């Protein structure tokens with residue numbers, strides 16, 4: 501049985517003061533990693549900051565349990581915030597090996613009722629935040645023997661009621677994940693994503709877009725601790741894939757794969773051909789080609 505060791509890993513985790521991010525931090529620290537517990541203490545819709553200091557609470561709990569952790573209240577939507585998270589990893593632990601972009605916000609509303617500034621806020625937290633942190637961390641991830649990035653996307657990017665602003669921003673992060681994975685090929689920095697499900701405060705805030713049965717299932721069966729093992733694996737040197745997405749909830753782990761269907765090829769294509777052969781275009785047959793960033797193992801970091 502494999503026992504993965506993280507004692508030589510330094511990991512920055514955003515949104516680690518609550519929910520899923522907290523579970524990531526606690527698991528990694530319990531396995532020996534040094535963690536930067538990043539959390540601004542934001543309100544669920546990202547419109548402000550709540551009382552309390554969840555990052556400090558989590559870091560103190562980890563330290564009390566014998567782990568290595570330092571809190572950071574940086575706002576990931578700012579350039580200074582991104583650099584603060586990286587700087588504290590370097591000053592406290594001397595290196596940076598991995599980043600888990602987990603911080604998130606949500607509010608459910610119809611797409612034509614959401615103000616544009618709220619679309620922007622979702623992009624700032626879910627897309628520009630991870631982008632800024634990756635840019636600040638990248639030179640250090642390249643130096644690491646195994647630089648890793650994990651982004652947190654959502655099934656909502658594939659379509660959920662009343663979540664266009666949230667799902668759209670997660671879709672942008674999915675595209676960023678794939679493109680950074682390509683950027684990382686030359687230096688061995690691997691960039692993957694997970695789409696979690698867990699009964700957190702965010703799940704409660706999304707209740708309007710989910711059925712009562714699903715909400716009850718999330719509250720009782722889907723724990724943040726079920727998500728953390730996949731995030732931890734993806735930041736370990738044992739992980740060799742890049743540009744991949746994993747759905748993770750309640751002990752279920754599967755790969756969200758993109759495929760190009762075999763489709764049709766007709767140089768004399770007409771609209772009538774499209775109509776006549778539409779079923780062939782749609783069919784996911786054994787000839788469907790997975791859309792991967794790296795078909796095999798990628799080189800180790802320099």
Ligand SMILES: NC(=O)c1ccc[n+]([C@@H]2O[C@H](COP(=O)([O-])OP(=O)(O)OC[C@H]3O[C@@H](n4cnc5c(N)ncnc54)[C@H](O)[C@@H]3O)[C@@H](O)[C@H]2O)c1
Nearest residue numbers: 515518519520540541542576602603604654697698700702
């Ligand atoms: N819970 C689910 O079922 C679910 C489903 C799909 C995706 N997700 C994603 O998983 C991640 C974690 O969600 P969660 O359910 O644990 O939510 P949560 O609300 O419990 O935790 C999110 C944390 O992010 C922090 N945060 C928000 N904006 C920030 C900012 N600008 N700077 C720093 N920290 C900030 C908050 O303070 C909060 O502690 C999010 O990215 C979310 O979109 C969750």
